[in-house]
Amino acid sequence: MKDYINKIALSIDVEDWYHTPLVTGASFSKYKTLDDFFSDWKGKFDTITEPTLKILELLEKYNITATFFVVANVVQNYPLIVEALKNSPHEIACHSLNHNSSIDSKTKQPLQPLEEWTKELIQAKNILEYTFQKEIIGYRAPGAYFGKWMIPVLEKLGFKYDSSIAYNSLYNKTDVQLTNIPSTPYRLNSKTLGPDNPDSNLIELPWANIRFLGKNIPAGGAYFFRLMGFNFYKYAIRKNLENGDTMFYFHPIDCTDDEIPLSNFKSRPFYWINKGTKTLRKIEKLFKYFDGRFAPCSEIYEKYILKQDVQFSQIR
Ligand SMILES: [Zn+2]
16 A cells, blocks of 8 residues: 555634624524624624635645635625635535534533434535535534534435544533544544444544643644644644644634624633734744645545555455
C-alpha cells in the first residue's frame, strides 16, 4: 500500500453571530427561533460575507481545497457567499437547517422530537444539494452537541461521515460519557460514540485535542485557536498529525472585523476574543506552515475507507 502523508481536514463553519446559542436556537437563547430574531432585530446581521470572500481568496492563494459546513438557512440570506461557493472547488457539508442546538446543554436530552429533528435535517440536506448541485455526505452538529440517537438517522439519510465529537477534559457536549476517543478518523459505535466494536457505517472525523498542564485541551480550532494563538496550535496540530489524520476548523465570524452587538445579549465576555483580521493572518500562517497538508473532509473520509479495505484484503 502506498504511504500516505497524514493530513489536516480543513473545515469552515458558515454561520453568523446570531446563530450562536446565546442569541438563537438553544433553551437559554434570547430568541427561541431565527424567525423571532429576524422579526425583531434592527441592527446589522451580515458580518460574514466579507470574511468568507477573504477566506476563499486565501484558500486559492495557497491552493487548498476545504470543506464548508454550511447552515442551510445561510443560503437564503447571503447571495454573495452562495455564488462564491458555487464557483469554487470546495466541498459543501451540512451544518443543520437553522443552527439550533440539538440537545440541552445541561441534561443532554434532545430538544426536539426525533421526527421534527429528522425533518429539519432532510430539509437542510435538500436545500444544500439543490443550491450547490453537489452530493452532501458530511454532517456537523451545531455547537458540537451530538446525541447517539442521531447516528441511525444520519446513516439513513446518506451521510457518510460526521465531524462533531470533541473529546477533552473541559467539556462534553454529547449524551454519553466519552472515553477512549482517538484524534484520528474512526468508525462509530452507536452507543459509546467511540471506536470499539463499531456497529455503524458512519465515520467520525473527531476534533483534535492536546495534553497540556495535565488536561486534554481542545485543539480543533475556532475559539480555542483565537484564545491560544498560532504557536500553541502549530505544536498541537503537529502532535495530532503524529497519530494520523486530524481536523482543524474555524468560522468566517472568527475573522470578521465587525463589532458583535454583545451588549444586547447576556454573554460570555471573552467569547469573541482576538477575532478579526489578526485571526485571519494567523490562519494564513498555518496555511504556510502546513503547506501541502490540508485536505477537504471528504478526502480524509475516502482515504480512511480505502485503508480499511486494504487492511481487510491483507487479512484475507
Ligand atoms: Zn456552528
